[in-house]
Amino acid sequence: MYFNTPYSLAASLTLVLFMPCSVSAAPWARRDLDGGLQVSLPDRLSPTNDDGTFNHTAAIRLNYKTLCKHQANLHNLQENTDGLPEGMKIIDVASLTRQATAHVRRDDNPFIGGTHALRRRFKKEGAGETLTDVGYDTEWKGNILVGDPGQDLQLDFDTGSSDLWVINEACTTGPCAKKTKKYDPSKSDSSERQPGTFTIQYGDKSTVSGPIYTDEVTITGITVKNQALSAVTELSEGFLRDPISGIIGLAWPDISNLKKTPWFLNAVEQGVIKKREFGFYLSKKGSELYLGGTDPKHYEGTPEYHEVDSKEGFWKVKNARIHLGEEVVLKEFPTIIDSGTTLMYGPPDAVKEFYSKVEGAKVYDGEQGFYTFPCDKVPEVAFSWDEGKKFVIPPEHFNLGTTEEGSSSCIGALAASDIGLGKAWLLGDILMKSLYAAFRFGEKEINKGAVVGFAKLKQKK
Ligand SMILES: *[C@@H]1O[C@H](CO)[C@@H](O)[C@H](O)[C@H]1NC(C)=O
Numbered sequence: 070m071y072f073n074t075p076y077s078l079a080a081s082l083t084l085v086l087f088m089p090c091s092v093s094a095a096p097w098a099r100r101d102l103d104g105g106l107q108v109s110l111p112d113r114l115s116p117t118n119d120d121g122t123f124n125h126t127a128a129i130r131l132n133y134k135t136l137c138k139h140q141a142n143l144h145n146l147q148e149n150t151d152g153l154p155e156g157m158k159i160i161d162v163a164s165l166t167r168q169a170t171a172h173v174r175r176d177d178n179p180f181i182g183g184t185h186a187l188r189r190r191f192k193k194e195g196a197g198e199t200l201t202d203v204g205y206d207t208e209w210k211g212n213i214l215v216g217d218p219g220q221d222l223q224l225d226f227d228t229g230s231s232d233l234w235v236i237n238e239a240c241t242t243g244p245c246a247k248k249t250k251k252y253d254p255s256k257s258d259s260s261e262r263q264p265g266t267f268t269i270q271y272g273d274k275s276t277v278s279g280p281i282y283t284d285e286v287t288i289t290g291i292t293v294k295n296q297a298l299s300a301v302t303e304l305s306e307g308f309l310r311d312p313i314s315g316i317i318g319l320a321w322p323d324i325s326n327l328k329k330t331p332w333f334l335n336a337v338e339q340g341v342i343k344k345r346e347f348g349f350y351l352s353k354k355g356s357e358l359y360l361g362g363t364d365p366k367h368y369e370g371t372p373e374y375h376e377v378d379s380k381e382g383f384w385k386v387k388n389a390r391i392h393l394g395e396e397v398v399l400k401e402f403p404t405i406i407d408s409g410t411t412l413m414y415g416p417p418d419a420v421k422e423f424y425s426k427v428e429g430a431k432v433y434d435g436e437q438g439f440y441t442f443p444c445d446k447v448p449e450v451a452f453s454w455d456e457g458k459k460f461v462i463p464p465e466h467f468n469l470g471t472t473e474e475g476s477s478s479c480i481g482a483l484a485a486s487d488i489g490l491g492k493a494w495l496l497g498d499i500l501m502k503s504l505y506a507a508f509r510f511g512e513k514e515i516n517k518g519a520v521v522g523f524a525k526l527k528q529k530k
Contacts, residue, residue: 116411116469123470123480125434131411132437132486135495136160138409139488141269142230142324146382149323154381156491213317214287215298216257222250222314226358228349228384228508229407229495231325233286233332234267235315237279237300244304250314252300259294260284267299267327278303286332288317291360293336297329319347319408319508321516323382333360334515346509349408350526351501363522368505372522375454378403379516384508385493386521391415391423392451392459398423403493404452406506406521410497412469413483414438419494420485430481433472438485441478444471450483452500460504460523467499 116128143159153159213224215235222235236245238253245251254260261283268278279301286296301315318324318331325331336342348363350356357364363372375386383405390400399419415423417438424430429443442448447464462482469480482499507522 118470120474121470122474122476123472128412128439128469128480128484129437132484135410135412135414135497136486136488138230139490139495141326142382143489144269145231145324145326149325149328149382150380154491157381158489158491160487160489214285215252216254216284217259218257219285219287220250220252220257222252224315224317225313225409226319227316227407227409228319229405229409229497230316231318231320231322231331231382232267232269232299232327232329233296233315233317234277234279234299234301236304237302239300240279240302240304248314252314254282254284254300257284261295263297267301269326276303277301277305281327288332289360291336291341293332293339293341296332296335297327299327316409320384321379321382323380325382334510336360337510345512345515346507348505348507349501350505351408351498353502363505363507363524367527368524369527370524372505372507372524373454373457374507374509374520374522375457377516377519377521379519383407383493384521386454388455389494390453390456392449392453393423393426394449396426398426403491404454405490405493405495406501406508407495407497408501410495411499413494413496413499414486414488415483415494416492417485417487419492420483423483424481427481431478433478433480440481440484441472442481444468444477444479447479448481452496454523458523458525460500460525462499462503466502 116124116131118124140160143153143157146157147153147159213222214220215222224233224235235252236248236250238251238255240248240251254262263281263283265281266278267281268276279299281297281299283295283297286293286298319333320331322328322330322334330338333342333347337345342361344362346362348359348367350359350364350367357367375388378385378387384407385403385405387403388400389402389404390397391402392398399422402415402419414420420438420440424440424442427440427442427448428446430448431441433439433441447468449461449464450467451459451461453459467482469482472478472480486495488495503526505524505526507520507524509520509522511517511519
């Protein structure tokens, strides 16, 4: 019964009230000395503390962020297409939140008590502060430039959304107050105000919104003209102290709130990127996004390409399998490959079935969908697509840490969550750190022959 939403989700969502939606780890870009197309990405946030224990607070934040982002995507998809594809649904976050709050007051279920405690912690810490190590600030030589002359910004590259938005210079209060890098359209010769307003309204009533502009956007020397973007003047609390100054979505136009062509596709249309492909190498150190192809420096052989079902706006690859050692535990499920999500999530029933096969696995936090396994037996988990190669999640990635200091129970990086994506599993950085991922649009029509490729990482010598 643990994962029977809406209750479990409802309880989780109480926190949303205090911890509105925010974005994920921010990359920084640096001019490649060879004049190439690499964008360096910073280390990603991990819900594991330095001492090897699982950081429950950080993990809960990651879950909310993911839920919020995809709820916004589904709203956009519904608006841009003939309604949501079968199985996908928009979760009524507001009403669930009310239910959950009522439940909390009525009941002193110890677990819910835990939620209160967490909530207090969130209040004290201020939301969003951990999303990026501010120590990196000194390294942010950002060559993501918006406008003419270019204004230097720090953006998050997200294969799980499709809009470009940056913080407006005019946003000075609340979470904007601490932002050092913002966009001032009035100082750009090439900015042009467009009609309408960009609004992402999350279910919990927190919003990100602002006027729409077109302007030049240059990433690692590649300039796209007339790029639609929003300069947001309203930002949810979740962005507090977070050094990110915006998001650049790399997914499909169908989930765009601006209803405009995303940056990468514009670059292709304007002829400044020749090959309609980009490649992600995510690692603890030296992560890289390669624009206009893939970077063989980071992988072995050739990527194994799989057809993308782009009708839903995501980088969605069907027909996946999850393996446990030699055994195929579940098969023929779709997966969404999302660089803006940290963990891996599957539908509650499927994830429950998976862990039922893992020796010694137990539910850790039914509300948030986390499971434990014995630390001395980290399961060997792998994914494959279309019966192709197996891509193993290295144990150091699958294991999010011990439940507490000295404990012999560890938390798995695959969590159960009903995000509204139907049967699809959402595979974030934990998967992406385990392989090289290539995202390619169709040659003539972008959605004809679009593929995602997976390759084995080059072994570091
Ligand atoms: C756990 O994460 C929270 C918020 O994400 C952070 O503020 C806190 O310092 C972390 N705890 C430890 C022990 O590092």
